[in-house]
Amino acid sequence: MAAINSIGVIGAGAWGTALANAAARAGRPVRLWARDPALVAALAAARVNERYLPGVSLEEAVAVTPDLAEAAACDAVLLAVPAQASREAAGELSSILARGTPLVTCAKGIERTSSLFMTQVLAEACPRAVPAILSGPSFAVDVAAGLPTAVTLAAEDGALARDLAMALGSGAFRLYHTDDVRGVEIGGAAKNVLAIAAGIVAGRGLGASASAALIARGFAELMRFGRAYGARAETLTGLSGLGDLILTASSTQSRNHAFGLALGRGEAPDGKLAEGALTAQVLVRLARERGIDMPLAEAVDQVVSGTCDINAAIGALLARPQKAES
Numbered sequence: 582m583a584a585i586n587s588i589g590v591i592g593a594g595a596w597g598t599a600l601a602n603a604a605a606r607a608g609r610p611v612r613l614w615a616r617d618p619a620l621v622a623a624l625a626a627a628r629v630n631e632r633y634l635p636g637v638s639l640e641e642a643v644a645v646t647p648d649l650a651e652a653a654a655c656d657a658v659l660l661a662v663p664a665q666a667s668r669e670a671a672g673e674l675s676s677i678l679a680r681g682t683p684l685v686t687c688a689k690g691i692e693r694t695s696s697l698f699m700t701q702v703l704a705e706a707c708p709r710a711v712p713a714i715l716s717g718p719s720f721a722v723d724v725a726a727g728l729p730t731a732v733t734l735a736a737e738d739g740a741l742a743r744d745l746a747m748a749l750g751s752g753a754f755r756l757y758h759t760d761d762v763r764g765v766e767i768g769g770a771a772k773n774v775l776a777i778a779a780g781i782v783a784g785r786g787l788g789a790s791a792s793a794a795l796i797a798r799g800f801a802e803l804m805r806f807g808r809a810y811g812a813r814a815e816t817l818t819g820l821s822g823l824g825d826l827i828l829t830a831s832s833t834q835s836r837n838h839a840f841g842l843a844l845g846r847g848e849a850p851d852g853k854l855a856e857g858a859l860t861a862q863v864l865v866r867l868a869r870e871r872g873i874d875m876p877l878a879e880a881v882d883q884v885v886s887g888t889c890d891i892n893a894a895i896g897a898l899l900a901r902p903q904k905a906e907s
């Protein structure tokens with residue numbers, strides 16, 4: 582395997598910008614690509630992403646480019662666009678990426694139209710790439726500021742996962758590696774749905790005890806789903822599963838939590854990306870297909886899709902028969 586030095590980052594939203602800085606701090610030359618020429622020009626001039634990550638300066642080693650081929654020519658490429666946009670973005674790389682280039686999805690979700698997990702989408706949309714995934718408890722603003730953060734890098738080839746983790750990690754940005762790709766992508770997708778439920782609990786003022794119950798019972802759903810789809814327990818209980826659920830379900834910094842909080846308060850969400858709202862329905866569909874009981878995820882889907890109001894959803898959850906804990 583060729584050494585991984587230069588890093589391309591596709592997408593200059595909050596996460597792409599933060600990851601570009603993290604890779605630069607790991608000593609890598611970075612090419613950060615954005616599709617909007619106005620954002621590229623503003624970023625190149627001010628060296629700050631005022632639109633998505635205000636107040637954080639780009640590291641010197643980050644070169645901003647409007648040329649997708651330039652970013653794609655790096656030794657490894659991070660795809661930092663929303664889950665539902667990943668097929669389109671990966672598709673644009675499909676004719677320009679060198680065969681065998683690691684393409685690391687940094688998105689947390691499941692594709693609605695195909696019910697595919699993120700690395701499956703990359704494999705279909707960009708067959709020349711070797712898919713990998715980076716996921717874990719990590720707010721862009723924390724990573725960009727260089728605060729201590731630990732995430733997981735997964736690839737089917739464990740040696741590639743290790744090499745990518747080594748290439749991207751630096752002092753405060755710690756990457757663990759695994760070959761349990763499915764486990765990592767399930768954790769990130771499911772926790773966003775459950776974080777919306779946690780936000781609703783907070784927004785409705787149901788109390789700290791209810792929040793803890795939600796996280797524990799939500800995690801039971803995530804585990805059940807993960808096991809049924811072949812994920813390993815140590816991944817689901819690790820950074821990308823339990824770790825990210827704890828972060829996102831307990832912090833108002835989370836956009837998914839904020840989305841749920843607004844719903845719980847009867848307010849309109851702020852319009853920022855809330856991946857869980859887009860993943861809830863497909864997560865529930867996949868769960869049903871395998872007979873997996875996920876009442877919290879189902880409730881989120883019903884509330885988000887408007888088929889059930891929040892009070893009725895809470896009432897139905899509380900009316901479920903008591904049972905042995907599993």
Ligand SMILES: NC(=O)C1=CN([C@@H]2O[C@H](COP(=O)(O)OP(=O)(O)OC[C@H]3O[C@@H](n4cnc5c(N)ncnc54)[C@H](OP(=O)(O)O)[C@@H]3O)[C@@H](O)[C@H]2O)C=CC1
Nearest residue numbers: 592593594595596617662663664666670688689720721854
């Ligand atoms: N923010 C965070 O703290 C973290 C986010 N993530 C995950 O990273 C993913 C991206 O989130 P984040 O960066 O925060 O989102 P943002 O909303 O901040 O940015 C999204 C970026 O994706 C670009 N984009 C959207 N669609 C396309 C497309 N079809 N082709 C190319 N570029 C596109 C947008 O470009 P444009 O401006 O032109 O619309 C924008 O630059 C999500 O799945 C999220 O869950 C993971 C960990 C942390």
Ligand SMILES: O=C(CO)COP(=O)(O)O
Nearest residue numbers: 717718719720835836837
């Ligand atoms: O995934 C994240 C932290 O790990 C970011 O969460 P939000 O998308 O809910 O802000």
